[in-house]
Amino acid sequence: DQQVKQNSPSLSVQEGRISILNCDYTNSMFDYFLWYKKYPAEGPTFLISISSIKDKNEDGRFTVFLNKSAKHLSLHIVPSQPGDSAVYFCAAIHDSGTYKYIFGTGTRLKVLA
Amino acid sequence: DAGVIQSPRHEVTEMGQEVTLRCKPISGHNSLFWYRQTMMRGLELLIYFNNNVPIDDSGMPEDRFSAKMPNASFSTLKIQPSEPRDSAVYFCASRFSGALYEQFFGPGTRLTVL
Numbered sequence: 347d348q349q350v351k352q353n354s355p356s357l358s359v360q361e362g363r364i365s366i367l368n369c370d371y372t373n374s375m376f377d378y379f380l381w382y383k384k385y386p387a388e389g390p391t392f393l394i395s396i397s398s399i400k401d402k403n404e405d406g407r408f409t410v411f412l413n414k415s416a417k418h419l420s421l422h423i424v425p426s427q428p429g430d431s432a433v434y435f436c437a438a439i440h441d442s443g444t445y446k447y448i449f450g451t452g453t454r455l456k457v458l459a
Numbered sequence: 460d461a462g463v464i465q466s467p468r469h470e471v472t473e474m475g476q477e478v479t480l481r482c483k484p485i486s487g488h489n490s491l492f493w494y495r496q497t498m499m500r501g502l503e504l505l506i507y508f509n510n511n512v513p514i515d516d517s518g519m520p521e522d523r524f525s526a527k528m529p530n531a532s533f534s535t536l537k538i539q540p541s542e543p544r545d546s547a548v549y550f551c552a553s554r555f556s557g558a559l560y561e562q563f564f565g566p567g568t569r570l571t572v573l
Contacts, residue, residue: 378560380560380561382564387566387567388566388567389463389550389552389564389565389566390460390502390564391564392561392562392563395559395560395561399472408498415469433526435501435502437502439560444517445492445509445554445560446504446507447491447492447502447504447562448504449494449501449502449503449504450532451500451501451504454499
């Protein structure tokens with residue numbers, strides 16, 4: 347039972363355009379969400395996060411949007427750069443005092459020069 | 460700061476053999492996590508420790524898997540006996556309790572069981 351889903355395994359975008367990566371979740375008790383980026387042969391690195399009490403968080407070229415009623419979050423990258431080519435994972439946490447991430451299966455983004 | 464260190468980076472073994480993966484968390488971090496990445500299931504949490512104590516091992520797939528954290532700077536994940544379906548990339552991550560939720564991942568160990 348996949349509580350966090352990334353339904354698009356891959357995405358290709360032209361350099362300079364917007365990249366939109368999507369993530370859906372089923373557990374309404376999740377109260378914090380994160381995006382991680384992973385390059386080949388490296389571990390995931392933290393990118394951006396959002397609390398469930400917010401609907402938007404922005405950090406430079408990266409913005410995460412949260413729609414709680416739809417149980418949906420998205421990561422926008424504007425403008426996309428070739429160095430953004432990586433696998434992006436969304437993760438959710440239920441803040442019950444544990445720190446367990448539930449990860450999605452990832453979306454491979456390719457930014458074309 | 461060297462980050463989270465994992466060894467070996469690659470391990471190839473034969474079915475039935477014992478495999479030990481090692482992790483050194485970032486100094487000062489008091490939570491440690493072991494994950495497994497596969498194509499089908501993505502990143503799955505296997506077990507995590509807080510202050511060297513196992514808190515949740517519900518993700519450990521079978522009794523063949525065991526993990527220890529004898530001190531704050533070292534943890535092992537052992538598979539005995541190993542099977543081909545254990546082939547995956549295993550990541551270790553650590554976290555500082557003063558941070559919100561961010562975890563820092565090591566580079567991973569790619570395990571191949573023949």
